[in-house]
Amino acid sequence: MSSLSVPRPAGLDRPFVAPRRHMFGPGPSNVPPRVLEAGSNPVIGHMHPEMFEIMSDIKSGIRYAFQTHNHVTLAVSGSGHAAMECALLNTLEPGDALLVVANGIWGERAADIAERIGAKVHTIAAPPGGCVTNDEINKALSKLRPVLMFVAHGESSTGVLHPLDGIGDLCHKYGCLLLVDAVASMGGAPLYMDKQGIDILYTGSQKVLNSPPGTAPISFSPRACQKVFNRKTKPVSFFLDLTWLANYWGCDDKPTRIYHHTGPVSAFYSLRESLRMLAEEGLESSWERHRMVAEYFHTGLENMGLKLFVKDKNARLPTVTTILAPPGYDWKEITSFIMKTHNLEVSGGLGPSVGLVLRVGLMGCNSSRESVDMVLNALKDALKHCHKSKV
Ligand code: PMP
Incomplete structure (x- = not known):
């Protein structure tokens, strides 16, 4: 008879395998x-x-x-x-x-x-x-x-x-x-x-x-x-x-x-x-890469008809972009659709921006034109498939 009153936890019987995701929220980002x-x-x-x-x-x-x-x-x-x-x-x-x-x-x-x-x-x-x-x-x-x-x-x-x-x-x-x-x-x-x-x-x-x-x-x-x-x-x-x-x-x-x-x-x-x-990359090259990728991303978003939360271009953070939540949509449905369908994390607002924005983080190795294309494609898909209210 065992002296233990708490049994071995069933969940720990199996090993954990983490899913592979595109970590394009405000952090953590992907680890190379x-x-x-x-x-x-x-x-x-x-x-x-x-x-x-x-x-x-x-x-x-x-x-x-x-x-x-x-x-x-x-x-x-x-x-x-x-x-x-x-x-x-x-x-x-x-x-x-x-x-x-x-x-x-x-x-x-x-x-x-x-x-x-x-x-x-x-x-x-x-x-x-x-x-x-x-x-x-x-x-x-x-x-x-x-x-x-x-x-x-x-x-x-x-x-x-x-x-x-x-x-x-x-x-x-x-x-x-x-x-x-x-x-x-x-x-x-x-x-x-x-x-x-x-x-x-x-x-x-x-x-x-x-x-x-x-x-x-x-x-x-x-x-x-x-x-x-x-x-x-x-x-x-x-x-x-x-x-x-x-x-x-x-x-x-x-x-x-x-x-x-x-x-x-x-x-x-x-x-x-x-x-x-x-x-190895060099600090200045890293800054420049983030700047160029953010500019490419912001142009892509505006071309889709989406609006950025930060109006002054010079005050936009190149690492984390805040997009005004598309009117008529539920932002939570958009983020879960993108996660489910594209295996990609983007997030909603935080603190004063809750309910107002979607946040996309493209940081370090994730700051690339390929990642931007992936996010733009996922957003387009979400706007096509998520429920849009008529008002
Ligand atoms: N400051 C800023 C600007 C951040 O973005 C974060 C993380 N989102 C923090 C502080 C807190 O960092 P952590 O979640 O690692 O505690």
């Missing part, structure tokens, strides 16, 4: 075979010398991808949200003021996280599908004197690419640090951490980098480190404490690294390979 293969290497210790070499390669790869010389550059063990929390939890202390440029859901999330820390959150909201001007930012900075300002470079919920030029200088004029979310834009649109005066920058592994979800590159400028490493209080998270993470990643010049947590070894193998692929 060489990145998957890199991840299937034997697991070694997270503090073995070979692992430290891999982590060192990852740091160099992130510095290249971010265009920064920052010493404190590493990958957080977690998704984009973990990097977002790492940035906010380490930089803000209770009572500190944060200015959020909100042009979609990511500004709202940053505000939510900062409120939990006890920061004073001020928001400047952009019009739907639009941006905030440098003039508005200047006014808000001079009035509110925040210690940190957040902006999403690639707002994947609205499809907006927010201009960054000049914002760093404005922030620094008022003694404020600039925090930029580049989860959806890094590698797909021009971004220069050092030149643009960005103090904290993070991204995710599963978008343009085409790695599995679960690691999140992040970098802190010396100015940001000055604030983070001179806090009066400890950050509320042990797991995301930059003092510990900087040591684990060999960014603190201490002679020994102390065990903090077990890094996701296989995910680091994959991340390294993704960064290798980006370096």
Whole structure:
């Protein structure tokens, strides 16, 4: 007689085989075979010398991808949200003021996280599908004197690419640090951490980098480190404490690294390979490819009679496109039809764009004219076969 009261789960009797899909939603995107293969290497210790070499390669790869010389550059063990929390939890202390440029859901999330820390959150909201001007930012900075300002470079919920030029200088004029979310834009649109005066920058592994979800590159400028490493209080998270993470990643010049947590070894193998692929192609070529493919896609959509949510061509994110939900159709029927019939993921809106748009992400290896043709064909088919109301 067994001592177990919970029987062996029936579902675990069989192995799982993942379906092959075209991952053309806002993420995760498809993972190319060489990145998957890199991840299937034997697991070694997270503090073995070979692992430290891999982590060192990852740091160099992130510095290249971010265009920064920052010493404190590493990958957080977690998704984009973990990097977002790492940035906010380490930089803000209770009572500190944060200015959020909100042009979609990511500004709202940053505000939510900062409120939990006890920061004073001020928001400047952009019009739907639009941006905030440098003039508005200047006014808000001079009035509110925040210690940190957040902006999403690639707002994947609205499809907006927010201009960054000049914002760093404005922030620094008022003694404020600039925090930029580049989860959806890094590698797909021009971004220069050092030149643009960005103090904290993070991204995710599963978008343009085409790695599995679960690691999140992040970098802190010396100015940001000055604030983070001179806090009066400890950050509320042990797991995301930059003092510990900087040591684990060999960014603190201490002679020994102390065990903090077990890094996701296989995910680091994959991340390294993704960064290798980006370096092989060249950052500028990758930006240009995403720009050209997005232009080809947007023209194709307009030729079909569909309308883009972001009116200003220059403010369109090349990686994630927001298409106004075709009038008379149920967007959910369109996305499920496309998944069922074309084995292809496109998604609906998120946060402020729910019900208003369809979102298509063409990132990293998915940014190609072939993928665009596939999406256009699937959309045409959906508009032909899905139910259209007469009103
Ligand atoms: N910021 C942006 C701009 C994003 O697009 C996403 C993911 N959709 C995130 C943050 C959060 O990333 P994750 O889902 O990996 O936590």
